[in-house]
Amino acid sequence: MEKSNEITMENFLAELENLKAKTSQLENSAKKDQLSIAIISGDMDKIMAGMIISLAAAAMDTKVKLFFSFWGLAALRDPKKTVKGKNFISKMFGCMLPKGYGKLKLSKHNMCGMGPMMMKNLMKKQHVLSLDEMFKEAAELGIEITACEMTMNLMGFKKEEFIDYPHFHIAGAATFVADAGESAMQWMI
Amino acid sequence: MTTEELKNLTVAKSVDARGTACPGPLLEAKKAIGTIQSGEILEVLSADEGTKNDLPKWCNKQGNEFLGMVEENGYYKLYLRKK
Numbered sequence: 589m590e591k592s593n594e595i596t597m598e599n600f601l602a603e604l605e606n607l608k609a610k611t612s613q614l615e616n617s618a619k620k621d622q623l624s625i626a627i628i629s630g631d632m633d634k635i636m637a638g639m640i641i642s643l644a645a646a647a648m649d650t651k652v653k654l655f656f657s658f659w660g661l662a663a664l665r666d667p668k669k670t671v672k673g674k675n676f677i678s679k680m681f682g683c684m685l686p687k688g689y690g691k692l693k694l695s696k697h698n699m700c701g702m703g704p705m706m707m708k709n710l711m712k713k714q715h716v717l718s719l720d721e722m723f724k725e726a727a728e729l730g731i732e733i734t735a736c737e738m739t740m741n742l743m744g745f746k747k748e749e750f751i752d753y754p755h756f757h758i759a760g761a762a763t764f765v766a767d768a769g770e771s772a773m774q775w776m777i
Numbered sequence: 778m779t780t781e782e783l784k785n786l787t788v789a790k791s792v793d794a795r796g797t798a799c800p801g802p803l804l805e806a807k808k809a810i811g812t813i814q815s816g817e818i819l820e821v822l823s824a825d826e827g828t829k830n831d832l833p834k835w836c837n838k839q840g841n842e843f844l845g846m847v848e849e850n851g852y853y854k855l856y857l858r859k860k
Contacts, residue, residue: 644800
């Protein structure tokens with residue numbers, strides 16, 4: 589009989605240590621009960637889908653982190669706020685892009701604004717939360733919103749023109765990558 | 778549980794989520810579950826068809842016990858026991 593196969597206390601303890609190390613390694617690499625979504629689109633329907641799924645996830649006690657980037661950033665603008673000292677290009681972007689989630693267009697059948705109007709009426713009729721209510725619920729449930737700093741610079745958005753939201757951060761793509769890396773679910777809308 | 782048993786349950790709290798569509802009833806349930814004690818029963822009223830499937834899944838994730846539902850005229854009464 590080989591010596592290593594003998595069941596001695598020494599072998600047993602060594603094997604136990606080995607298993608302990610493996611378990612802690614597995615624990616450290618396990619994904620958190622967390623949902624990370626990169627919201628790149630600024631269409632009403634897509635923002636809505638993102639928010640509804642986020643709310644459902646948060647209701648199920650999943651931590652939700654939303655990273656708003658590119659056209660998605662326009663949804664976070666507060667229509668009541670104006671900022672001065674923008675250059676020409678930034679002003680142009682400011683004019684062209686929707687001012688907040690209340691002014692978003694539909695990705696299909698927008699029909700010069702008729703589509704979103706009909707959609708909003710329909711949502712009210714069917715008791716679907718409005719985007720305004722969704723952001724309020726999101727704030728209550730502790731959903732984190734991060735605005736992409738690079739896009740802000742690119743389009744000339746300033747943090748003073750975004751909505752008042754309790755869990756609001758400004759960060760770069762690496763923050764999203766780091767968050768998404770430890771999330772069990774990572775999506776892009 | 779049978780419909781009869783569900784109807785005879787002692788409900789600690791009842792939330793009326795008939796005014797909201799998905800994911801409204803889940804949000805209402807989440808808010809209400811915090812106000813009752815472990816072992817007590819929560820009743821959720823929902824007119825949203827999807828809640829029939831969503832609430833058991835929500836219970837599963839949360840560790841609460843889904844007891845069943847009773848269909849009423851145009852809405853559902855769903856019952857769960859807090860873990």
